[in-house]
Amino acid sequence: MDFWMLRTFDQSGYYETRLILMAFSLAIAGYFAYYKRDQRFITMFACGAVLQMVSEYLLQFGGMRGAGYTIAVFGMKLPGLVQPIFKGLTEGGSLGIFAFWFADLRSSRAKLKSAIPFLGLCAVVFALAIVSGSISGHGQITSARQMFSPLSIFAVMAIIFASLWLAWRKDVMASLSNFYGGLLLFTILNYGVLQVMGARYIGEQVGGQFVAAPTSVRGAMMVLSMVFETAGGKLHFFMIPFALGLIALKEKEEATSKRERYSTQHLQDLSQRGWRKRSKPFPK
Numbered sequence: 001m002d003f004w005m006l007r008t009f010d011q012s013g014y015y016e017t018r019l020i021l022m023a024f025s026l027a028i029a030g031y032f033a034y035y036k037r038d039q040r041f042i043t044m045f046a047c048g049a050v051l052q053m054v055s056e057y058l059l060q061f062g063g064m065r066g067a068g069y070t071i072a073v074f075g076m077k078l079p080g081l082v083q084p085i086f087k088g089l090t091e092g093g094s095l096g097i098f099a100f101w102f103a104d105l106r107s108s109r110a111k112l113k114s115a116i117p118f119l120g121l122c123a124v125v126f127a128l129a130i131v132s133g134s135i136s137g138h139g140q141i142t143s144a145r146q147m148f149s150p151l152s153i154f155a156v157m158a159i160i161f162a163s164l165w166l167a168w169r170k171d172v173m174a175s176l177s178n179f180y181g182g183l184l185l186f187t188i189l190n191y192g193v194l195q196v197m198g199a200r201y202i203g204e205q206v207g208g209q210f211v212a213a214p215t216s217v218r219g220a221m222m223v224l225s226m227v228f229e230t231a232g233g234k235l236h237f238f239m240i241p242f243a244l245g246l247i248a249l250k251e252k253e254e255a256t257s258k259r260e261r262y263s264t265q266h267l268q269d270l271s272q273r274g275w276r277k278r279s280k281p282f283p284k
Helices: 014-035 040-061 083-108 112-136 150-169 173-196 215-234 236-243 254-279
Strands: 004-007 143-146 200-206 209-212
Touching: 004 209, 014 040, 014 083, 014 112, 040 083, 040 236, 083 112, 083 173, 083 236, 112 173, 150 173, 150 215, 150 236, 173 200, 173 215, 173 236, 200 215
Parallel strands: none
Antiparallel strands: 004 143, 004 200, 200 209
């Protein structure tokens, strides 16, 4: 039996909140670039936006969004060729920054104090999903996409295997795992909330009409979608810029380097004291 990913938020509530999230994401990228001299977040926003645009164009031209699919912002429907660009900037860029920030904190083993701003971003994502779900939940279906489209499954599997192969070759499996954790966390905070509120759910086609699948099926299929498609299908957001040498995650080296500097300095002081005692055995 075919299962469908059904959405009701494409024309009310959701993309207005994506604009707000994009503003937060750009503010974060600007902060790191200006105050920390860290350009990686801007790079991740750009890579996420471009790669999401490419994905949306492929879905659109492949007819996988369904006939007559449109999105609207503040009641204004966007032209077909503009939709992927808008979704790339408002969805892909924000997702790239969110997952990368999570991975960077995990990789550097940051303390809770350093992670508080990121937790604030998590709260923003969660709150915006609630707003969107309350506006468009249980409304008219605006998008219907087959869950097990062969082309879609092949594309996601190719992305996952290519990303894993690159990560293995470059010995960054841990970094990719951390980035995947960020993708999955964003997916739960955003799409998980929309599912609970009825704005995004799994359905079946019965007599030419879409109906919601049984609760257990909806839960299992949504988990599969989030783990495999939504999070797994975005691993290249990290691996492509990493393979090109544009980004890298921080490592926890401070403690080690401090110990090494202290040990080296300590030995040097001891050797200098010994030399002074040998050269000047009698103090004045």
